[in-house]
Amino acid sequence: MDRNDSLSPFDRYLASPQGAMSPGIPVFSPMMHYGTGLTPQPVQSTDGLSTLEEEQQQAKVATGQLSTMSQQATQEASDQTPPLFNSHPLMTAPLLGTTPLYPSPMTPITPMTPPMPASEITELVPQLHNIVCMVNLGCKLDLKRIALLARNAEYNPKRFVAVIMRIREPRTTALFFSSGKMVCTGGKSEEQSRLAARKYARIIQKLGFPAKFLDFKIQNMVGSCDVKFPIRLEALLLSHRQFASYEPELFPGLVYRMIKPRIVLLIFVSGKVVLTGAKVRREINEAFNNIYSILKGFRKIS
Amino acid sequence: MPGRGSCPDCGSAELVEDSHYSQNQLVCSDCGCVVTEGVLTTTFSDEGNLREVTYSRSTGENEQVSRSEQRGLRRVRDLCRVLQLPPTFEDTAIAYYQQAYQHAGIRTARLQKKEVLVGCCVLITCRQRNWPLTMGTICTLLYADLDVFSGTYMQIVKLLGLDVPSLCLVDLVKTYCSSFKLFEASPSVPAKYVEDKEKMLSRTLQLVELADETWLVTGRHPLPVITAATFLAWQSLRPSDRLTCSLARFCKLANVDLPYPASSRLQELLAVLLRMAEQLAWLQVLKLDKRSVVKHIGDLLQHRHMLVRKAFRDGTAEMDPGEELQGQGQGPEEEDVGSSSLELPAVKRPASPALLLPPCMLKPPKRVCSTPPVSTVTGDEDISDSEIEQYLRTPQEVRDFQKAQAARQAAQSVPNPP
Numbered sequence: 001m002d003r004n005d006s007l008s009p010f011d012r013y014l015a016s017p018q019g020a021m022s023p024g025i026p027v028f029s030p031m032m033h034y035g036t037g038l039t040p041q042p043v044q045s046t047d048g049l050s051t052l053e054e055e056q057q058q059a060k061v062a063t064g065q066l067s068t069m070s071q072q073a074t075q076e077a078s079d080q081t082p083p084l085f086n087s088h089p090l091m092t093a094p095l096l097g098t099t100p101l102y103p104s105p106m107t108p109i110t111p112m113t114p115p116m117p118a119s120e121i122t123e124l125v126p127q128l129h130n131i132v133c134m135v136n137l138g139c140k141l142d143l144k145r146i147a148l149l150a151r152n153a154e155y156n157p158k159r160f161v162a163v164i165m166r167i168r169e170p171r172t173t174a175l176f177f178s179s180g181k182m183v184c185t186g187g188k189s190e191e192q193s194r195l196a197a198r199k200y201a202r203i204i205q206k207l208g209f210p211a212k213f214l215d216f217k218i219q220n221m222v223g224s225c226d227v228k229f230p231i232r233l234e235a236l237l238l239s240h241r242q243f244a245s246y247e248p249e250l251f252p253g254l255v256y257r258m259i260k261p262r263i264v265l266l267i268f269v270s271g272k273v274v275l276t277g278a279k280v281r282r283e284i285n286e287a288f289n290n291i292y293s294i295l296k297g298f299r300k301i302s
Numbered sequence: 303m304p305g306r307g308s309c310p311d312c313g314s315a316e317l318v319e320d321s322h323y324s325q326n327q328l329v330c331s332d333c334g335c336v337v338t339e340g341v342l343t344t345t346f347s348d349e350g351n352l353r354e355v356t357y358s359r360s361t362g363e364n365e366q367v368s369r370s371e372q373r374g375l376r377r378v379r380d381l382c383r384v385l386q387l388p389p390t391f392e393d394t395a396i397a398y399y400q401q402a403y404q405h406a407g408i409r410t411a412r413l414q415k416k417e418v419l420v421g422c423c424v425l426i427t428c429r430q431r432n433w434p435l436t437m438g439t440i441c442t443l444l445y446a447d448l449d450v451f452s453g454t455y456m457q458i459v460k461l462l463g464l465d466v467p468s469l470c471l472v473d474l475v476k477t478y479c480s481s482f483k484l485f486e487a488s489p490s491v492p493a494k495y496v497e498d499k500e501k502m503l504s505r506t507l508q509l510v511e512l513a514d515e516t517w518l519v520t521g522r523h524p525l526p527v528i529t530a531a532t533f534l535a536w537q538s539l540r541p542s543d544r545l546t547c548s549l550a551r552f553c554k555l556a557n558v559d560l561p562y563p564a565s566s567r568l569q570e571l572l573a574v575l576l577r578m579a580e581q582l583a584w585l586q587v588l589k590l591d592k593r594s595v596v597k598h599i600g601d602l603l604q605h606r607h608m609l610v611r612k613a614f615r616d617g618t619a620e621m622d623p624g625e626e627l628q629g630q631g632q633g634p635e636e637e638d639v640g641s642s643s644l645e646l647p648a649v650k651r652p653a654s655p656a657l658l659l660p661p662c663m664l665k666p667p668k669r670v671c672s673t674p675p676v677s678t679v680t681g682d683e684d685i686s687d688s689e690i691e692q693y694l695r696t697p698q699e700v701r702d703f704q705k706a707q708a709a710r711q712a713a714q715s716v717p718n719p720p
Contacts, residue, residue: 148700152693167693170679194681202690230660233520237468245459246468249437250452252521269521270662 126223126275126288131187134219135197137180137204138212146176149207165200172196176204180211183219190218190281221278225288227271227295235298236267256291263287267295311335370416371403377420384443385435391427398423402458418446418454425455429466434474436525471524475510478528479503482556484536491555494543497536505535508603509571515610516574517660518567526561529553530568538599545593570661577656578602578609614658 143163147155155163162175172186172193182200187193197216204211233254237246246254253274256265261283266274273291278284308315309330316331326340367375378399382392402408402419411419421440428435437455441448459466484491485499509531513519519527533552537544549568553560572592579585579595579602588594595602602609657664695703 148703149695150693151695151699165693169689189677189679191679191681192677195679195683195685198681199685199690202685203693206690206694230517230520230663234468241465245456247452247455248521249469249523250448250455268662269517269660 124225124227124288124292126225126273126284128188128221128223128281128284130185130220130222131190131193131218132183132185132220133187133193133197133217134181134183135201135216136212136214137176137182137201137209138214139180139210141176141178141180141204141209143176143178146204146207150203165203167196167199167203170196174200176200193218218279220276221281221284222274222276223278223284223288224272224274227273227292229271229295229299230269231267231271231295232298233267233269236294240294258287258290261286265291267291271295307337309333309335309337370413371400374399374403374416374420377417378423381420381424381440381443385424387424387428387433391424391431391433394430395423395427398426398462401462405461407461408458414446414450415454417444418451419458420444421446421451422455422458426459426464426466429469432467432470432473434470434477436469436474438525469524471510471514471519471528472507474524475507475528475531476503478525479506479532482532482558484556494540495547495555497539501539502532502535505539505599505603506532508606509535509599512574512603512606512610513567513571516614516658518570518574520660521662522567523561523563526564526567527571529558529561529564530571533564533568534571534596534599537596541597545596572596575599575602577613578606581609581612610658613655615655616658 141163143155143157143161146163146165147153150163150165152167153163153165162177165174165176166172167174170187170192172184174185174196175183177183182197184193184197184200187196194216198213201211201213233246233248236254236256237244240256243258244254244256253266253268256267258265262277263275263283264277265287266276273288275284275287278287307317309317309332312330312333312335314330314332317328317337318331320327320329322339328337328339329335330337375396378395379392382395399419402423408416408419421444425435425437425440427433437448437451440446441451444451458464479502480499482502484495484497484502487493487496506528510519510528513527513531530549533549536552537547547555549565550560553564569592572595575595576590576592579590579598582598582601582605585598585601590598
């Protein structure tokens, strides 16, 4: 905490660049359920499994924060330790008051660092905001006819050579090209995106075209997260020159081009991070874990 | 050449003037004997008479380099001369421009982009030699848009694979401050506003350093911060006469453009100084405000390191869970100036240190970003017909639409009815 001269803060910012290249460890936080407000039940029923299932549903409803990824992660966790506990080791821990594997306080808020050496495990999971996907409808489209027969379509050939169509649920926008290819944007999850693309294909079918649903592929995913502490962007630039680009005269954020996984991150001084360029959700989570371990290196422990 | 004598060896009259590199020689074309040769070296007096022609002025360049590239190279030289850069900078900038021109994407780019490329090459050269040149200056000189400039700049840095160091703040302060016309009295600058350059520079540097330490510089354009710091430094050197002068008037006097964010930077800097002043015993009693704190900037800067440490708590540090702080259970997000009296309202205690965070983290969020509910969409649900039908036009709607379209076409085809 001693800042005697203006150079000393920068000495501590020399974090190793290994975090960027190291293989990402999947998001695995055994404390996920602790953090989601799971309190020990005062009355224990004899049928252990039924209360556990109830608690699972309670936890799901109560927070609304659990993404499918974390669900999978905790299932992975439970798969990893079958012999010692029953099928839900993490669920029983607060009930029984003992945690043989992970000694920890009972308070749900304190994050715990499990004995994992390489990259930082964090309970922060990036939230997806936009997914761009493409699908081939397999037939040539008459754009003028689509614009005539559909209520939610706009077509201005002088401005752009595609029909722009929007649906309300899931709230997305689609571009239809005369070749039969369609681009769908605005979905907040992979499943939502797929459902929206299917709805658009159904609309085109109802308009009389022999539309199919071929080669559905997610092209880009955009997510964001908040590390909740400020970041010295100049110092991050100095220590990660080969990946980072920071021009405060042009843009307030630092652009970090991670190589593995191939993701571009926009890092801001407030600690908010935007991740883009992913084809699968795993890449976003991996990239965030990597950058979190790098950014934690800049943080001083009081 | 005939009529120039004969070869002493073979007697032939076929003597040819042929230079061996730069040495003039008269050689017999039959036997190869060197009859006479010129002097390889020139004397000092001879050299005074020689006139060196640069490649760019010779005709050699015209034949090998395209006209648009020549124009670009000329513009690079002109820009370097206008900015009064050292001569070596010109050569480096020229080299970058030529390197950029090797790429097809640049050769086929629009003239506007090529013009902006000139500025990019000069900027990269200056950055690499720590010459503080801002993009704003170049854009003003080239009459270019900052958006176009930024796109070309990022592209060329990537294309040439260059490592461009960031703008050196200290050098920028020195150059920018020196451009303020306040160091000599003139008809527009009264004597009480004239200031000593060295004093103003050193104080501005200290203020900028303070701003950097307290998160006012990261992520922001550097120039408005320096403008605000210069203004405060100038005011504090003679507060009695200068407190009445506003920032806008100051910039007008100094013949410098006032950047728009400078006023908010000024307010932020004053807030930091006020917090620091609260830690000085002899200033606590004075109950300073934004205007009166200017008089004490000298003292505050003298002890700035200690004061910043005392006045602010580190915002990046992790909170120790056992640490007992009034009302602080979460992370370093809450401003606690008013919350210090949570537990003991009767006892007056000094305000606990505020968090040292960037201003964007201290302001309350404009809108609360609620986490979206867990979506149970699988992507394979059935799609009901009624849902799809809401997006299709009824036959009547189609007919109406076609009628409206036809009417519009008819109206458009008769633009100016007589």
